[in-house]
Structures are given as C-alpha cells and as structure tokens.
Amino acid sequence: MDYKNRTRIARIILSDEIALNTDVIILGLVRTVRVGKEVAFVEVNDGSCLKNIQGVVGEPDKFPVLSEILTGASVRIKGKLIESQGGGQKYEIAVEELDLIGPADATYPLQKKRHSYEFLREIAHLRPRTNTFGALNRIRSKLAYAVHQFYQEKGFYYIHTPIVTTSDCEGAGGLFRVSTIDHENPPISDGKIDWTEDFFGTESFLAVSGQLEGELLATALGDIYTFGPTFRAENSNTSRHASEFWMIEPEMAWAELDDNMDLAEEFLKYLFRYALEKCEEEMSFFGQWIDKEVRQTLASVADSQFERLTYTEAIKILESSSEKFEFPVSWGVDLQSEHERYLTEKKFKKPVIVYDYPEEIKSFYMKLNDDGKTVRAMDVLVPRVGEIIGGSQREHRLDVLENRMKEKGITNIEEYQWYLDIRKYGTVPHSGFGLGFERAIMYITGMTNIRDVIPFPRVPKWAKF
RNA sequence: UCCCCUGUAGCUCAGCUGGUAGAGCAAUUGACUGUUAAUCAAUGGGUCGUAGGUUCGAGUCCUACCGGGGGAGCCA
Known part of the structure; x- marks a missing residue:
C-alpha cells in the first residue's frame, strides 16, 4: 500500500x-x-x-x-x-x-451524536477522534508552539529544570514521592525509614515548580523560560485543578514587578491573538459549540489594558461593594474565589492583575516592599477560570531573604545554600511568574473543565490511560 | 478534605406519593434515497453502581461503600 x-x-x-x-x-x-x-x-x-x-x-x-x-x-x-x-x-x-x-464493529463507543464530556473522559483513548477533542488537541499544539515563538522572539532562552527534586519545601503544596525503596519492606534506622538507602540517597519528589532553578539560570543567561510538566499531590477536586499539568515559567534578570506584569499581559495577549489569527478553524468551532462569545471576548481583551490594582485597593473595592460575600473581606485575609470572581467578572469584566499582597499570606522568596507589610507578588485573574498566572519579583537581598526564611519557619536553610548563593554573589533583581497552560487553553477555548483540555488528565482517583 | 446533587439498555434520559422497567439515538434486518447527526419499517438488548436494611412487595425509602458532577479550600 x-x-x-x-x-x-x-x-x-x-x-x-x-x-x-x-x-x-x-x-x-x-x-x-x-x-x-x-x-x-x-x-x-x-x-x-x-x-x-x-x-x-x-x-x-x-x-x-x-x-x-x-x-x-x-x-x-x-x-x-x-x-x-x-x-x-x-x-x-x-x-x-x-x-x-x-474494521470497527458495532461496539465502537463513539456514535454519530453528541456525547457528554463525562462519558468521553472514561474513553479518553478514543475521545481524540471526536470533533471537539480533535480541535482541542490541535489548538493545544499550536498554542504550545506560540509559547515558544513568543519567548524565542523576545530573546528568552528555553531551559529545562529538573523533574525530580529533593527539596520538600517549595511552597506550592503537596509533593509526589519518588522512590525505589521496597515499600513493603523499607530499610529502617532509628525506627524510621532510612532514606539514605533510597535511589538518590535522600528523599526525593516530583517538582511542583521549576522556579528556583529557573532563577539560577536567569541570573546567568538573562531571560529564560521553562515549559514542562508540573506535579501537585493535592487532593483538589475542582474543574480547574489537575495533579499533573503543564506550566510556563518565565524568569527575567534585571526586572522588577512592573516589568513582570508587562510581560504577563503581553504574553497572554499574544496567545489570544495567536488563537484568533492562526487557529481560525478551531476557534470558529469553539465559538459555535462551546462558547458563543469566546472570540469576541479574546479580541476585546487583546486590545484593552488589563486592570492593575494593589491588594489594598482590591480590598477597598470589595469592602465598599454592595455584593454579598459568603466570606467577609478585610485587609490581611487572602482573597477568596468569590472575591476574585467579583473583581474580574463583575467589577472590571476583563483580566485583572492584583499585586502587593500581605507578606503573611505569600511565599518566602517574594520581595519585601519598603512598607515591611507587603510583598511584590502578583496574580492575574481572568473571568471563568480565575487565577491563571501567579508570580512575583524575587527577594534578591541576601539578608532580607534569610530573615524571611526564618520567619516562615524554614529550618533546613542550609539545603537552600545554592538558592542563597546567587544572592551572595552578584545578586540581581529578578522577577518571574507561572502560567498554567491548561488554564490558558480553558480561557481561550471556552472549555470549563481542565480534564477536557489535556489529553490524559491526572486528578485524584484517576490516572488511567 | 468539606458541602450539595447524582449513578436506570452501548449513549442521552423518563420512571408521580413504593406494586418486579420505557423513549430517543445507536446496533441488527429489510426498504428507499446525491446522501450528509439521511429517511421509513421491523427486531434484539437492562441481575435499575455495590453491599446491607425497612416492607407482603423497592429502580423508587434508609445506611455504608465506590464512581461521576457542581461548589469550597489548596493553587497554575
């Protein structure tokens, strides 16, 4: 043949x-x-x-x-x-x-009719053959290409950060253990499992972020980005969380929070325009079957400014709003989903960047502001999906960073010596963020469940195929 | 992990206040047609998620467990 x-x-x-x-x-x-x-x-x-x-x-x-x-x-x-x-x-x-x-016999599960997403998830090996998942997989490929094109054109270097990590405190939630130890008969020392007998000679996990290593490379290469799989062992059962997902993490040396927000906004707009201009067939399909307004939304967002406001301003807006919230707002508490949704879906009706969060509710590596109360963190919120980007300017002052680690209760600071060393030797201000690739695809396509924008989703109680 | 909803033919669902199951689509067979989620007719197909319980009798009520969905938390 x-x-x-x-x-x-x-x-x-x-x-x-x-x-x-x-x-x-x-x-x-x-x-x-x-x-x-x-x-x-x-x-x-x-x-x-x-x-x-x-x-x-x-x-x-x-x-x-x-x-x-x-x-x-x-x-x-x-x-x-x-x-x-x-x-x-x-x-x-x-x-x-x-x-x-x-041949395919009469048992072929895909019929000439619309199937529910729930059913199609159970036959994830066959759902790529449907119109919807064909379009999703094609646009996923094109958008992945667009990610590389965006950063490569800007002179960012694509770097690969490790999947296996030995630091158990990256500040981003639960970790999956990586081990070759016989779990039914583990080596015991002093009544506890002796991890020095494990493959890497120490406890090891799947990385929840490439950020820390990304910072190392950024201070050497200038601007870098990663684009790879990320693993979170959180028991999250929502339509926007997966245990394994793909994240894009740019990191810029010589860059402060404003530069970071500019990059995030430019990046998202680039992806939106790319989808509209280079993925016409897919976008018209989504416009017809998934979300009638999705193209119009992307087009208007791509041509408008994201709303930027500090956490403090956000709290004031929420406090003075007539909206009834289940959780009351006050300065110092983390924004709840309902608050974020109000800001992006009702108040501004477009992407919103909230920045300068209280330091108590954010990670140790974020740069402390002069007020001593807030850090240079930022979240990009979009309608329907919620938080699509989280990032910050990093604390590049060695003494301040060490203090914050102690305050946050990090006891094994010596294990972060490499992270501190780039502050010890020729430290530079730097900033970066993480974009959840699946969340971006959800926003662009109008799909409402993360399990349907990745071919083979991994979520609690589900790792089939 | 918590709250709410839900689990009936291959798929999507109906089944009222408890009396041992129906439809559409799919499949099979036949007819018909430049058709296009084709059309028409006939036929086959279900231990009603699992395990207990209440009852003369349970798909229908109760309990537990296991799936699924929505929301919350965690975050991207």
Whole structure:
C-alpha cells in the first residue's frame, strides 16, 4: 500500500491547494457511511482538520466491502478529487479504490451524536477522534508552539529544570514521592525509614515548580523560560485543578514587578491573538459549540489594558461593594474565589492583575516592599477560570531573604545554600511568574473543565490511560 | 478534605406519593434515497453502581461503600 502518497484532508479543504481532478489517496477513520442502491457515501476524517471529506461510490454493488465499513473503521480511499455534486461541501472524492484497513464493529463507543464530556473522559483513548477533542488537541499544539515563538522572539532562552527534586519545601503544596525503596519492606534506622538507602540517597519528589532553578539560570543567561510538566499531590477536586499539568515559567534578570506584569499581559495577549489569527478553524468551532462569545471576548481583551490594582485597593473595592460575600473581606485575609470572581467578572469584566499582597499570606522568596507589610507578588485573574498566572519579583537581598526564611519557619536553610548563593554573589533583581497552560487553553477555548483540555488528565482517583 | 446533587439498555434520559422497567439515538434486518447527526419499517438488548436494611412487595425509602458532577479550600 502506498501510504506515503496520501493527501491530508486539510490540504484539500483548508488550504485549497489540490487541483480538481487530481488523483488522491485519503487515509483516515470513517465517521459515517450512507449506503444506497445507486450511490454510497463514506465520510472520512484524518485528524488534519475538523472537516471530513466524503468518498462517493457510484456503483455500490461493485464494492462489497461497503457492508463491512462501519463508523470507526480505518480506510484507504483512492480516487479523483472532484467538485461536490451535492450541497454542503465543496469537494468530494470519486472513489476508484476502497480498502478497509482496520474494521470497527458495532461496539465502537463513539456514535454519530453528541456525547457528554463525562462519558468521553472514561474513553479518553478514543475521545481524540471526536470533533471537539480533535480541535482541542490541535489548538493545544499550536498554542504550545506560540509559547515558544513568543519567548524565542523576545530573546528568552528555553531551559529545562529538573523533574525530580529533593527539596520538600517549595511552597506550592503537596509533593509526589519518588522512590525505589521496597515499600513493603523499607530499610529502617532509628525506627524510621532510612532514606539514605533510597535511589538518590535522600528523599526525593516530583517538582511542583521549576522556579528556583529557573532563577539560577536567569541570573546567568538573562531571560529564560521553562515549559514542562508540573506535579501537585493535592487532593483538589475542582474543574480547574489537575495533579499533573503543564506550566510556563518565565524568569527575567534585571526586572522588577512592573516589568513582570508587562510581560504577563503581553504574553497572554499574544496567545489570544495567536488563537484568533492562526487557529481560525478551531476557534470558529469553539465559538459555535462551546462558547458563543469566546472570540469576541479574546479580541476585546487583546486590545484593552488589563486592570492593575494593589491588594489594598482590591480590598477597598470589595469592602465598599454592595455584593454579598459568603466570606467577609478585610485587609490581611487572602482573597477568596468569590472575591476574585467579583473583581474580574463583575467589577472590571476583563483580566485583572492584583499585586502587593500581605507578606503573611505569600511565599518566602517574594520581595519585601519598603512598607515591611507587603510583598511584590502578583496574580492575574481572568473571568471563568480565575487565577491563571501567579508570580512575583524575587527577594534578591541576601539578608532580607534569610530573615524571611526564618520567619516562615524554614529550618533546613542550609539545603537552600545554592538558592542563597546567587544572592551572595552578584545578586540581581529578578522577577518571574507561572502560567498554567491548561488554564490558558480553558480561557481561550471556552472549555470549563481542565480534564477536557489535556489529553490524559491526572486528578485524584484517576490516572488511567 | 468539606458541602450539595447524582449513578436506570452501548449513549442521552423518563420512571408521580413504593406494586418486579420505557423513549430517543445507536446496533441488527429489510426498504428507499446525491446522501450528509439521511429517511421509513421491523427486531434484539437492562441481575435499575455495590453491599446491607425497612416492607407482603423497592429502580423508587434508609445506611455504608465506590464512581461521576457542581461548589469550597489548596493553587497554575
């Protein structure tokens, strides 16, 4: 079989680059078959785009294989590309050869109808074959490319931070243990597990962030970014948390919080514009089936300023608002979801950056402001998704950093010697943030559950496929 | 982890105040059609999440457990 000479459907339908009457070979999965006496139609999708192409069989009697071709089968169609004689599509294939490559029987779970997302999650091995997940996986790929393009064009270096970490206190929640110790018969010393016997000679975990290492590279290379998997062993059961997700973490040397906010805003707008301009087919699909206003929202956000306000200002707005909150607000408490949602969805109706948070509720590495009460932290909040970016200017003053670590109760400071060393030798002001890639995709596509924007989600009680 | 809702044919669901199950789609068979989530007809298909309990009798009520959804916390 000459699989190599096949023509991808996107080249026919989307880019219009195949001339009429060209002999083409289509390889793909059957979406639906309609067999009659005089004519039969075999509609195929090959994953290159949303649209299917239909093969037209003029004399069905001469193709007994038609009776074996059901929805879900893989087929090879050879024939001439012709102008469609029916309405509804521009092109079709006048079938000359029709081969069933891989049959699918009546048990094929994907029917010619809409399925619930809940059901599709249970068949995550097959859901990529649906229109929605095809579009999601394609736009995910394109947006990942856009991430690299954005940073590479700005002169940032793409760096790889370790997946396995030995520091158990990165300030971002629960960690997954990495171990080769026989857990049914662990080595014991002084009544406790002897981790020096473990693979790395010490306790080790999956990284919850590449930030600390990112800072090291930034002070050497200037501007860097990471884009990789991140693991959080939190028992979070929400539509916007996953145990394994992809995060983009830029880190800029010689940059303060304003520069950080500028970068975050520019970055998000770049992704929104990229989706609108370079992912037209997917975005029109999402606009039709997922969220009718999503394109309009992205376009208006891409052309407007994000609202920036300090935590203190945010608290004042919330306190003077007539909105009834379940949790009362006052200076010093962390903003609840309902507060964040009010700010971004009701008050400003666009992305909002809140910065300068009370130091008590933020991590040790964030730069202390001169007021001694707040730190240079920032959160970017967007409607429907909530917190999409979290970042800060880092504390680059060695003595201040050491003090804050002590205040935060970090006892094993000597294990962070490497982190402190970049402050000890030629320290530079630097800033960075983390963007949850899936949350960005949710915002861009209008999808409302993080489990549907990553092909194989990992969440509490679910790591199948 | 907490609160609320939910679990009935392959899928989406109906099943009122308890009396041993229905529809649409899918599938199978046949007919018909330049069709396009094709159409029409017939047929097959369910130990009602699991385990207990109340009751003469439970899909329907109660308890526990296991899934799923929404919200909260944690955050990206």
